Amino acid sequence: MMPSDVPGYSPGLEDVIAGLSGISKVDPEGDELIYYGYKVSQLCEQSSFEEVCYLLLNGTLPLKNEFTAFQKKLIEERSVPSKLIQYICELPKEAHYMDVLRSGISNLSHYDPQCEDNSKEAELAKSIRLIAKVPTLLAARIRAQKGAKPLAPHAKLGHAANFLYMVNGTEPDPDFAKALDVSLICYAEHGFNASTFTARVIASTLSEMHSCITGAIGALKGPLHGGANEQAMYMLQEIGDPAKAEGWIKEKLAQKAKIMGFGHRVYKKKDARAPILKNWGWKLAKKLGQTKWHEIAEIVERVMMSEKKLFPNVDFPAAPLYYLLGLPIEVDTPLFVVGRMPGWCAHIIEQRVGNRIMRPESHYTGPQARDYIPLIKRS
Ligand code: ACO
Numbered sequence: 001m002m003p004s005d006v007p008g009y010s011p012g013l014e015d016v017i018a019g020l021s022g023i024s025k026v027d028p029e030g031d032e033l034i035y036y037g038y039k040v041s042q043l044c045e046q047s048s049f050e051e052v053c054y055l056l057l058n059g060t061l062p063l064k065n066e067f068t069a070f071q072k073k074l075i076e077e078r079s080v081p082s083k084l085i086q087y088i089c090e091l092p093k094e095a096h097y098m099d100v101l102r103s104g105i106s107n108l109s110h111y112d113p114q115c116e117d118n119s120k121e122a123e124l125a126k127s128i129r130l131i132a133k134v135p136t137l138l139a140a141r142i143r144a145q146k147g148a149k150p151l152a153p154h155a156k157l158g159h160a161a162n163f164l165y166m167v168n169g170t171e172p173d174p175d176f177a178k179a180l181d182v183s184l185i186c187y188a189e190h191g192f193n194a195s196t197f198t199a200r201v202i203a204s205t206l207s208e209m210h211s212c213i214t215g216a217i218g219a220l221k222g223p224l225h226g227g228a229n230e231q232a233m234y235m236l237q238e239i240g241d242p243a244k245a246e247g248w249i250k251e252k253l254a255q256k257a258k259i260m261g262f263g264h265r266v267y268k269k270k271d272a273r274a275p276i277l278k279n280w281g282w283k284l285a286k287k288l289g290q291t292k293w294h295e296i297a298e299i300v301e302r303v304m305m306s307e308k309k310l311f312p313n314v315d316f317p318a319a320p321l322y323y324l325l326g327l328p329i330e331v332d333t334p335l336f337v338v339g340r341m342p343g344w345c346a347h348i349i350e351q352r353v354g355n356r357i358m359r360p361e362s363h364y365t366g367p368q369a370r371d372y373i374p375l376i377k378r379s
Helices: 040-046 049-058 064-076 082-090 097-111 120-145 159-168 174-187 194-204 209-221 228-239 242-254 273-288 292-308 315-324 329-352
Strands: 024-026 033-035
Touching (some): 040 174, 049 174, 049 329, 064 120, 082 120, 120 159, 209 329, 228 329, 273 315, 292 315
Antiparallel strands (some): 024 033
16 A cells, blocks of 8 residues: 555654644745744844743743843753763763763653642743753763763853853853854754654643653654754765865765755755854854865865755754864754754643643554454464
């Protein structure tokens, strides 16, 4: 039986409307992505990740005093119980960063006083705690992998700058902090993608927020979703030289390989976030005098367009940008988690309103009903 023979079945749920949402609009033409009506390009230029968190959680931009109070709460909530930091640092060295983060966030639930409270008030408070604490967990693990002790958060630095401080122990160059901040804004929210949908399915059972987030992390880890940024950087490394890029990509396409960081289910022509991160990547590359990765990336992009009419999605330019920030490649997808946290939380809170458990149908393709034969009589 072919999928097209089953009325109402759309493989991969393509074009299926699975809910109503007022949080973001993903325009298939890729001209603009909006969060509660605000263009992401403008938010990247003029706002900050913290302000975008407020917007996604509350639906409006904050007034000055509201933003000051919100920022203060985010800073106060950055610290993580020392037992949990120790647990994160002592997990096997070989463990994947996404698995470590998933375990860390799952464990955070045991320390959250409102873990089992699904009221809106409690979920907003839990969202702030999750957004604030995840970078602390991740930075502690990065340092542990290098044999260094974790650092306490820096109360005077913004979200992105504080993360780089907790990794390196020095206050970052403002351009580096801004580049990371912009990437987090680009990653903050994107409609009913696989991880957000996973979070909403779990929320629809009335399970609590930390379970929804750990499920979302599992979905994000896959290379067809958030795992693509990490894979894109390995690909750039494997190519290694701009002179080899065109031949390398053409050979992979001839082998019918998927090129990570290209293509998208919703976007048909372009991903509005990709040029924003590409420009920031080039800015850092020129500042550092390390333009090789972006030169290779430009060629890959050109060949993918001419050969396959495929454009880079947000994960492709994020890969060299994070590399130039000096972060380990395996941290690329966990940084997607840091960015997507407010989007996931906003969707969980939205799902609670008028909730109905998600329970789609499947079309049975197995054998018709038949009699059970006792084991002794089977031959
Ligand atoms: N490289 C090569 N060919 C591709 C790529 C790619 N990156 N993406 C799509 N194609 C081709 C497919 O092989 C397929 O060709 P065919 O019809 O000849 O078999 C056609 O384009 C349609 O692709 P599907 O995989 O069916 O498209 P789908 O909508 O199911 O998947 C996805 C979208 C997963 C993003 C896909 O484009 C892909 O695998 N890209 C690479 C992984 C990636 O970058 N993921 C990140 C997505 S964005 C995000 O999560 C933030």
